[in-house]
Amino acid sequence: MGLLKNQQGAIRLFDKDIAKHRIEILKNVGSLIEQPSLYAHLTAKENLEVYRKIYGSPKSRIDEVLKLVDLAGTGSKKAKQFSLGMKQRLSIAVALLHKPELLILDEPTNGLDPNGIIETRELIKRLNKEEGVTIIVSSHILAEIERMASHVGIIHKGKLLFQGPLSELQQLKNKQSFVQVDTSDNDAAVRLLAEHGAEQKNGLIQFPFQHREGVAAIAQILIANNLAVYLLQPQQNDLEQLFLHITSGTI
Amino acid sequence: MNFAASLSSELLKTKRTASFWMSIIGAAFIPALFALAYTFNADKIAIKLKVMPWGQHFGQGWQSLSSFLLPMYIILVCALIPQIEFKNNAWKQVFSSPQSTGQIFFSKFLTVHLLILFCYTLFNVFMILFALLVNLINSKYTFLDSSINWSQLMQLNAKTYISILGISAIQFWLSLRFKNFIAPVGIGLVLLIGSIIATGFGWDHVYKIPYAHPILTLMSMKGKGPLVLENHELNSIGYFVFFTLLGFLDLRFRKEKG
Numbered sequence: 001m002g003l004l005k006n007q008q009g010a011i012r013l014f015d016k017d018i019a020k021h022r023i024e025i026l027k028n029v030g031s032l033i034e035q036p037s038l039y040a041h042l043t044a045k046e047n048l049e050v051y052r053k054i055y056g057s058p059k060s061r062i063d064e065v066l067k068l069v070d071l072a073g074t075g076s077k078k079a080k081q082f083s084l085g086m087k088q089r090l091s092i093a094v095a096l097l098h099k100p101e102l103l104i105l106d107e108p109t110n111g112l113d114p115n116g117i118i119e120t121r122e123l124i125k126r127l128n129k130e131e132g133v134t135i136i137v138s139s140h141i142l143a144e145i146e147r148m149a150s151h152v153g154i155i156h157k158g159k160l161l162f163q164g165p166l167s168e169l170q171q172l173k174n175k176q177s178f179v180q181v182d183t184s185d186n187d188a189a190v191r192l193l194a195e196h197g198a199e200q201k202n203g204l205i206q207f208p209f210q211h212r213e214g215v216a217a218i219a220q221i222l223i224a225n226n227l228a229v230y231l232l233q234p235q236q237n238d239l240e241q242l243f244l245h246i247t248s249g250t251i
Numbered sequence: 252m253n254f255a256a257s258l259s260s261e262l263l264k265t266k267r268t269a270s271f272w273m274s275i276i277g278a279a280f281i282p283a284l285f286a287l288a289y290t291f292n293a294d295k296i297a298i299k300l301k302v303m304p305w306g307q308h309f310g311q312g313w314q315s316l317s318s319f320l321l322p323m324y325i326i327l328v329c330a331l332i333p334q335i336e337f338k339n340n341a342w343k344q345v346f347s348s349p350q351s352t353g354q355i356f357f358s359k360f361l362t363v364h365l366l367i368l369f370c371y372t373l374f375n376v377f378m379i380l381f382a383l384l385v386n387l388i389n390s391k392y393t394f395l396d397s398s399i400n401w402s403q404l405m406q407l408n409a410k411t412y413i414s415i416l417g418i419s420a421i422q423f424w425l426s427l428r429f430k431n432f433i434a435p436v437g438i439g440l441v442l443l444i445g446s447i448i449a450t451g452f453g454w455d456h457v458y459k460i461p462y463a464h465p466i467l468t469l470m471s472m473k474g475k476g477p478l479v480l481e482n483h484e485l486n487s488i489g490y491f492v493f494f495t496l497l498g499f500l501d502l503r504f505r506k507e508k509g
Binding site: 003004023024026027029031033034035036037038039040041042046049050051053054055056094 | 256257259260263264266267268335338339340341342343344346347348349350351506507508
């Protein structure tokens with residue numbers, strides 16, 4: 001957004017170099033940076049008016065965005081009297097004023113109560129589906145990202161470690177999952193399950209998890225060979241563990 | 252997306268702020284004080300104000316204002332306008348809106364000056380209104396029978412305005428630099444008091460200090476010559492141009508904005 005000086009490389013947005021066409025690009029970008037930056041002494045409408053003048057959007061747009069973020073009834077209430085969730089929604093309304101093609105939200109659910117988190121998430125999804133806005137969300141709440149995003153990038157220590165659709169990340173996640181087994185004769189069980197990639201680890205048997213049916217089939221093999229099964233537990237990595245694996249370089 | 256839009260957006264931000272109320276209260280303070288003095292000490296003051304009542308009234312009014320209150324007001328307004336963004340964490344939002352740094356800097360600085368001119372206008376209006384009011388209550392005064400020397404009044408206004416230009420540019424630059432409100436106000440106050448003391452001692456180089464310019468203008472006005480710019484007033488314009496450019500370039504080439 002031109003807040004930081006570009007140290008190396010070039011940034012292109014909408015097929016234009018931001019160094020040369022910064023203002024033109026910014027007309028198409030809405031942003032919410034860190035905490036809500038609203039004027040506490042102004043009402044919701046006045047806050048929007050401050051930016052409406054700059055973007056040159058029509059006056060009717062103010063009521064539209066207020067309705068969109070569900071803040072139409074706040075009247076003469078000043079922004080300082082708003083709850084954090086309301087402030088966050090008003091900030092998103094500011095970012096939406098000029099109908100941007102791209103919306104950049106930095107930690108939009110930061111510091112919100114569960115209700116506020118759900119409201120914001122629903123709003124983000126609705127904006128994408130109904131208004132066709134492309135939204136970039138940065139967050140450290142991974143479960144939140146899993147529920148909202150279609151594409152994910154993981155940045156660690158300034159390096160982009162993963163970039164792709166969420167489904168690809170989920171595949172990666174499945175690859176990392178395994179099933180733990182303990183039977184009355186683990187040596188025999190490993191031999192039986194060798195073709196499934198089983199191996200002995202810490203006195204237990206482990207094999208990669210593919211799908212639930214696979215687990216059932218393995219149980220049947222073990223029972224058919226008269227082995228007593230004490231433990232049969234799929235261990236699925238959640239996004240958090242996957243993140244740790246990715247950032248520590250074990251994938 | 253032009254400068255007018257940026258300016259109108261900046262003006263809206265001052266609604267209900269301390270800077271707006273301070274401009275009104277600051278302008279009313281001395282006229283109100285004078286009205287009280289005129290009312291409760293009518294016998295003595297009415298005799299003094301027999302000859303050229305308006306000239307004396309305005310002369311004394313500006314004298315009370317210019318040396319300390321006016322520069323102090325400038326220091327505060329210059330600090331309060333950038334504080335609107337600092338206080339609300341809004342700098343980043345401003346810088347990521349489609350405005351050039353020049354638009355942002357100059358629309359803010361112009362807002363500061365519009366507030367100052369608003370305060371000037373109000374001061375004159377209040378001076379006249381309160382004097383007329385006192386005269387209506389107490390017929391010993393002769394404000395109603397005398398006319399105002401408008402050209403002299405305009406000259407007084409114009410010259411004091413020129414004398415504060417330097418301070419305004421320095422203070423505005425400092426106030427954009429420091430997130431903390433106390434820093435620019437503290438620096439300004441120290442320089443202002445230092446300048447008042449230096450003027451009191453009659454230091455030869457005092458005309459080079461921008462914070463002494465309002466008092467110097469006031470002292471030079473006693474001669475009541477035609478509108479000629481004094482040395483220190485030219486200095487004030489020089490400081491104004493230099494520090495306005497410095498402030499702009501400082502903001503423009505800052506590594507990390509907001």
